[in-house]
Amino acid sequence: MQKILGFTLLTAAFLILGGCTNLDQEFYDRVTPETFFKSEKDIKAALYRPFTHARWYLGEDRWNLQEYTADQFAITTKGRHWYNGGENERYHYHRWTPDDNWIWGTWRGTLMGVALALDTKQDLEKLDYTKFALTQADKDDHINQLTTLIAFFYLRGLDYFGGLPIFESLEGESLPRNTDKETFTHVETLLKEAIQKLPKKNAGDMEEGALRQAAAAALLARLYFNAEAYIGQPMFAECKKLCQDILSKQYGEYSLDPTWYGPHNFSNDRSPEIIWSIPSEFNKLQYDWFYNTFYHYNTIKYFGIDGGGWNGAHLTPSKKPTGEWYAEYKLGAPFRKFNDLDLRKKPYKYLGGGRYEGMFIYGPHLTPSGEVITGGEEYKDQPLVFVDQVGRFSEVGPGRRYASVSELPSKMSEGEENTGVRIVKVPVPNNTDKSLRWGADNPAIRLTEIQYMLAECLMREGDKGGAATLINEVRKRNFENGIDPDPVTAANLDEYRMLDEWGTEFLAEGRRRTDLIRWKKFTTESWWDHEPSDDHYKRFPVPTQAISGNNNLLQNPGY
Template sequence: MIVFAPACSDLEEELFDAVTEDNFFRTEEELISALGAAYTSLYGIMSNGGFVCIQEVASDEMVVPTRGPDWGDGGVWTQLHEHTWDPENDKVIGSWNFVFNGVNTCNRLIFQFTELGNPLTDPFIGELQGLRALYYLWGLDTFGNIPIATDFTATEPPAPSSRAEVYAFVEQELLEAIPLVTKDVGGAAYGRVNEMTLRTALAKLYLNAEVYSGSPQWAKAAEQCDIIINSGNFSLEPDYFTNFAADNEGSQENIFAIPYDEVFATGFNLAMQTNHIVSGQATYQLTAQPWNGWCAVEEFVNSYDADDLRKGQPGTEDGPSRVRGNFLWGAQWDASGTVRQMDDNTALSGIDPDGPPITLRTEINELKPNAWREAGARVAKYEFPLGTRPDMNNDFPVFRYADVLLMKAEAQWRQDNGSAEALALVNQVRDRAGIDPFNELTAENLLAERGREMFFELHRRTDQIRFGVWGDAWWAKEAKDECYELFPIPAVQIQSNPRLVQNDCY
């Protein structure tokens, strides 16, 4: 809401006993304030039960092992990793609710603004239309055959549309909204839908068009990427980690970001989700004890070259010589760098075989039931400043310029496997990471490079499906039928709306 609360120096109050269309929605400032409700729904995307769960934990990047008495939770986390979820899984339910809470709020505001008949509302209606399309893009990607609901006054539950129909709807909504929204980036436009936001969403839609609709649209994806690249609005930050700092609103790469705040815009609680229950608090002087859960799959960590600046370096037994990277592992020390952290956990399941000195290891001994408390490299991509609260200040980059470069490269490569332009774009990203350029692009190295660059930015599951490897076996997960590319419609939704049709496999 910080982004949408206009500054005011007139302290005289005009009191109302009710907020109605007659005494509110009269000025641009009041409209912007109301608009904020559609954006605050986005805060749920990175919470421990939010959309991040089905995009990251269900991919080959992340896992939440059952560590003895911790993180069992009825098996919902291991179900995500093993692809054995069902319509009762609360992370699936939470993700459905995230999408349609956002859609419903956009529908309500569009209805209210339209009813006013005030020309001031026109650009805001376009902005809401574009934001609604973004929510629908996420729903299209994860649930497929979902209802298209745009009438806030409808009394009958909506019927589902086919995935191809939802694809066509999202495309139309984005194209219609683009000329209506601001072309500005940064400043007052930061954290809000603008032209570049919608063009990036359109590029993402076209990049996955073959999955969503059955017809590839590589040229259209490349066209949208070119518009973004040629706009001159964005550039690669010299330091990769500038994009993920606690104060990253100045990043030249972030096309659309969710502006979290540790007090006023909460929900990004990665510091709690991933850090070790003892060492995490001591290393970063966290104000609360972390939960010791989320960690990276070892094979994914090992996909980085040893000298890849994005990977980082582990702590050592001689001292905290760790270099910041996407991952946190190795010997753990306190914030001063003088005290080695200890964890006498012998009374608990999931014992570290090395004993009390805490050494986070990339190896995960098992998925369940007794994963070591020290098993798994932790997510350190987003900065944890000393004194980090349970909710973080880091803005989450929904769309980032490096992704646009890699999308353009892939779209070109799909049309011409020998494209020199595609190779140069990928090598531009690799150069920033301090590693040698590729000599050629293949499906394998292009997907791997997307994984390394876009780690924990909610793209991996979608990328794996597009490259045809989602059904493959990986650590602690058997090969699965392609129908698991879509999540089930939550049982509670089908009970309340019998017109919904369950996806295959469920």
């Protein structure tokens, strides 16, 4: 297939599918794959390009749509900051529209990922690998990794939007959307094909970003796990079988990490739990998109580093302004869901040499040497103390807006600079170990997910004891000497406890909306400052910008 400068192939594909973007990719006037690829390095550069897109895709807008629309995270307005034209409130209250940017970025990014992977796949299929001192096995591996990556993007798009335009070449115009079932079947077919052909991971292999057999199997398990939401057909039995096979090592050598931080730390490419991750390295392809959004301007002093944040996102509150728990809600309040003895619940502290403890920022903000860190807005020159609450506490007192804390409203518009617990899921070293910064890879698929999917499948079959055993095998690593003060049991395991277990283990890993939808809670339940919404909000709309570029695209119902 020729790459012709201008309105062709990738450029045309994005216009056909609803918009164009800068691909950061060079195009040549009539260059065929056979003449463009000169060495193994050229082949790998082409192969890596769609994977760098996947690295970007796993964060930012896609993460936002999964987490800020659900019950565990919010970006409250903090005085003069973060109202953003009401954008953050629209997502929290389920009032988004086809004109919202996160939705457009996700639609475009999904189909761009498909197109990039498909373009590379078609180019590599035409090459004689022996001319580059490579084998047919190398070629098969590259082709099947790209097949799996195409399925990954379609699976995510199905989750966000429902049916998508299915294209198997970059030729064609104004493609309509395929049905939900057709998109589901396309993903299923691609993954079944890849599973048969991808290599397995061997014991001791490092995880360096390649998609192997277990990754394709895990994605297929995800597809079946959420099939009822996608196509109205429960397929938990199919998911169960895949999870059992993965855990029995039929798709490669994986095991649970013995520590809670192993899958997330600076050397997590060596964790036996990682099935697929996106590599990250300081001053290269950094896994750092969340940094500015989560952390306060002065948190640089807490971390002992350079470069401040924007002080936006935080966990939804567990407590009312009065200090009472939000006992009326079964969802949300994520910080409270962690047992006080949970090792993860400690304040994050870097211990040096790549070691650290805890994964939250809350309470008094102090430097590593114990000095008080002060605020710069409501608490300018006053000690900065992060609270698990939302309210304008700085406006309480004689002559101020509120006479007492009991009068404070707690809602999206009422944040302050110290509002909300902050999460440090990705460790941040101090400047002494600056070379380690962003050394933690992004764990896209972990074996724990397989174990929890199997647990939920067993639970749905009525085997709550078997489900509890699987969950507790993971939970014990979160406590000193493996002693769990609140294990899951057949008696206490219900749909809300299952969601709590998903919520604590995978907090901030960009999946919460999907879990709530699977349990039919996303549009039907209340949590902090959120009331039930209309059922059509389980899917996002086709963006206005996409439809304006392709009038064959039909809008989702309700928009």
